[in-house]
Amino acid sequence: MSYTVAPPRSLTAFLSVPAPAPRPAARPAVSVVVPIYNEVDNLADLVDQVHAALAARPGGFELICVDDGSRDGSDRRLQALAATRPWLRPLRLARNYGQSTALQAGFDIARGRCIATLDGDLQNDPADLPALLDRLDTDPDIDMISGWRHQRQDGALSRRLPSRLANRLISWATDVQLHDYGCALKVYRREIIERIHLYGELHRFIPSLAREAGARIAEVPVHHRPRTRGQSKYGIDRTFRVLLDLLLIVFVLRYRQRPLHIFGGLGLAMGLPGGMMLLWLLGLKLVAGQPIGQRPMLMAAVMLLLMGLQFIVAGVISEMLMRVYHEGRPHAQYHLRTDVTPPSAQAPGRDPGRDPDGARRAA
Template structure:
């Protein structure tokens, strides 16, 4: 799974093979069974591993249960967040603390099956950067969960050009270098394949098992739909215009200004040629608004360009990603440190 190629000294070499990350929120009945299932699967492999459970401000006794379990599982690391931030920040915290070359994520409610982890990693080893689970036989309510999910998956696929059957499945395997390139906000955890695709990741999807919820109640509701739609617009903008915001704002601004100038020219000609009264015409107001809106949009484009350059240059973050560099001399690789693939 790990490359035999030695990375340059500036790359942090992962100390483990697999990090299994699961956000937890009010799963006191499930968390013990979840740990038992993950450990049983991982102990049958030859991989070194850790299990990272991120408690997202649980209030039902989950925290006390996790303090007990950490004494029984030497591979377990528990992260307690100060309050309930949501699944995306919880996953980001787990990614930050992971120390392995491959990171596997799954839900903490026992609906994902840890037995699928070896299969995901086997597919990952075929040259992919991210393998996403597909709950082909999903055990959820058809009206409240399955239908909205199908619509969301279709819409996300259309907008992002990354066509997956199941964006909402938390069971995924990532190469570490892909996760390190991702910054998560809002509800962006469900768009991780699309965000990884923007970074040049090779993505695969594989059917996985799915079980009906045994304990507790679902943390998902229709109230999340609006937030997901807003984040989808964010992902669309990142995909299309992340490094060239002027292309969208500047283009719309120029179109708006030209439209306003044309209308203003028409009204001016009308006034000069026919001495018509144009002062009370709505068309004059529209022309003025179009010019003002065009100037504002063009200014947004300029500000966006400045912010983009500040974002990339202040962090020394390149606007490209190199998958691999081939050279006869190891010294040549060292000169390009930080860009060598660990595949």
């Protein structure tokens, strides 16, 4: 009788058997991002209503609730709800950063092909989401759909009137005509969200930022419900902050890539009148022999000329900074539409920035 002895295996071989790699979670079709701040009483209904609206939708969904430093136990309630709901992904920020940052945090971890947003106070109706998502899926000419609360359930003086004035002002200043910039119920294609970055209070101007990123926008009437639980986080001071933020967004949208146009324009508007006033005073001194040293016009002319020169210099410096910014970026300063294949004017695989011998051409 003969025996075949297998070659010995080292102890390391037994101890280092690789564990199977975890299977990556399937990417859902829709990611719903909701910023949460002290809404503990509304969370259970919010989660159930979103599930009821999207559970039957093909491709699945995920609900990302971003707790923006709540102090009423909203974070604990979200964790408890997520324990039995694998599609609920709570995210807790270290402190209260504001709605824009909370939305950006949700966008950063969203995995869906489409991304939707709504408020956590239940004034937006999650039942409107399927219709908006269906419109986005079936209409290739739309990249973003913004809700319009055409029958708002808020106080006329405290909310509706200031909002109406703000909407008209923002539409006029940004040339993006919407009835309701403040409605949080919106849906986007993923590529649009990836092109914008929110900070400060820019969540109010997402449609303008999306348009600047190449989005084609539609507006659809949606339901609006009165707040029944919790306390509103908005006050009349929000109107004044909107005006200040509007100045920033107009500058960013119109002059970000050509700052000399705004600074240089202001400089010329001040410097030219100042220079003409100085020439006039010089003529009075040389031709008519009149004293000009005590004239208020002399001081005004000098101030206007100096301020104009300062604005022009600021514009030149800004242009140089923008040149450094764009030349140092690893990617282009434009976006291509993913539904259009750009024509190719070269052989496949050839880099237009290289010579035939493979050397990179100098810029």
